[in-house]
Amino acid sequence: MQPADRRLPLLNEMQRLTDEGKHCAACPGHCCTAVANSMQTTPLETQDVLNYLRETGRWNEDLKTALRASVTKFRLDQIPGNGKRSYLRRTYDCPFFAGQSLGCTIPREVKPYGCLGFNPTAPLESEGKSCGSDQNLLAQREESWTGEAEANEELRKKYRLWWVKLPLPLALLEADQAGF
Ligand code: SF4
Numbered sequence: 001m002q003p004a005d006r007r008l009p010l011l012n013e014m015q016r017l018t019d020e021g022k023h024c025a026a027c028p029g030h031c032c033t034a035v036a037n038s039m040q041t042t043p044l045e046t047q048d049v050l051n052y053l054r055e056t057g058r059w060n061e062d063l064k065t066a067l068r069a070s071v072t073k074f075r076l077d078q079i080p081g082n083g084k085r086s087y088l089r090r091t092y093d094c095p096f097f098a099g100q101s102l103g104c105t106i107p108r109e110v111k112p113y114g115c116l117g118f119n120p121t122a123p124l125e126s127e128g129k130s131c132g133s134d135q136n137l138l139a140q141r142e143e144s145w146t147g148e149a150e151a152n153e154e155l156r157k158k159y160r161l162w163w164v165k166l167p168l169p170l171a172l173l174e175a176d177q178a179g180f
């Protein structure tokens with residue numbers, strides 16, 4: 001299944017909310033910065049982003065340096081646990097956030113599921129007060145494709161990954177190093 005197909009229920013809901021004026025255009029991007037962002041990705045989600053970055057020529061030394069700086073600054077590699085459970089989710093400025101006017105530089109079709117499922121529920125939201133994660137929709141998406149868990153397990157076995165979910169900057173570096 002293609003990355004966009006796995007995201008379809010989330011993309012449809014985002015579009016529905018946007019059509020009702022419930023979008024992020026007026027917000028400085030609280031959920032993409034250390035104010036509220038603690039996004040973690042599975043191997044499959046990480047692969048989607050990494051493939052996109054490679055295909056578009058963005059997977060270069062500058063980006064890797066920025067990702068390493070993010071890991072160091074926000075201590076993303078110092079999360080207690082073994083990557084299977086996170087007892088503490090660290091918040092961090094997402095390196096893919098380009099500021100309020102440009103927003104996220106990762107296209108919707110490959111964006112982490114959690115990013116797509118977190119949306120405003122009021123028009124012209126600017127402070128993030130009405131925003132939240134649509135857990136039901138995220139669960140529905142997971143149920144709509146039963147191959148997800150298997151695909152993640154295959155990647156974990158194939159590349160001998162020690163982790164199930166990691167903060168996006170660290171996940172990308174680990175995936176690259178593992179040979180994705
Ligand atoms: S989801 Fe909410 S907090 Fe995040 S950028 Fe959009 S309006 Fe701001």
Ligand code: SF4
Nearest residue numbers: 032094096097104115
């Ligand atoms: S990937 Fe995009 S939407 Fe998700 S936290 Fe980073 S900048 Fe925000």
